[in-house]
Amino acid sequence: MEHPYLVFVKLFELIGLGHFAHAYPHVIHSWVAMIILIVLGAIGTKGISMIPTKGQNLLEIIISGMEEFMVDITGEQGRFLLPMTGTVFLYILVSNLMGLMPGLFPPTANLNTTASCALTVVIFTHILGIKFHGIKYIKHFLGPVWWMIPIILLIEIIGHLARILSLSFRLFGNIMGKEIILTILFMLAGLFFAPLPMMVLGIFVCFIQAFVFFLLSIMYFSGAMEHAH
């Protein structure tokens, strides 16, 4: 497939790293997403005060909205998880929305980026389970009665591995499918603004997919924190 014109890849070509940028555009663009988030956070927290200004108000609404939504699901014991889940939500949202701008590439339209997010979430789930229950965390995998252990253990292990697969494939498939549809519509009737309705739908899909990833990671975390039954 012919590569489209990507602004940041051309920028890397100018400073002599074109080979790396052409091979890994998703890495370059995930750096761009990180820079956007870091700069936004730095600007928002620079003049922090008790009487919030406009920008601080907006950031506070976003952060407190996420926190309240999360505490509704996990209960009070899960409040400390906000840095992890909030970062996942904002990073995926910014990465998805980057695909709507011409000249940028959404990093989540590559399986490597989404798999890295899913691996982080699933491994952190088990770290959380071991931190909360210690050695008794194994009871989550053993089922209610002892003679069913061989079956239940196998099913649980497959289920936990399928979480990685489903989290990464869902995000990748949605964003990649949107990109392909936009490309095809642009090739068919780009002069008549054919991709515009799909782009409006795309904003919706970007938000919903980031939200589903956020919600499912919260569900997995709260499942690891509660007692086995």
Add this chain to the structure above:
Amino acid sequence: MEASALQFFIVSVFAAGFGIAISAFGGSIGMGISIRSAVEGIARNPESSGKVTVTMLIGLALIESLTIYTLVVALILIYAHPQASAIAALFGAGH
């Protein structure tokens, strides 16, 4: 080699198209059932529309993801199967 690669490509495209069609059939039935229940719930109790809508959207995204898995498999079948480079050479030679 080329003839077998072309045959493999034809079968892949065929399977990708029919797979998308079948999975969209099942997914749309599931989505229809869930939307019907949500609309009935909102009609009986309009105050609960906010919570019902959010839950329904999440459920729709989860149902849709099953169809999206088929899309991923279709993309793999068309672009990333073992003989993709042979096919690309075949079409590149025609230009």
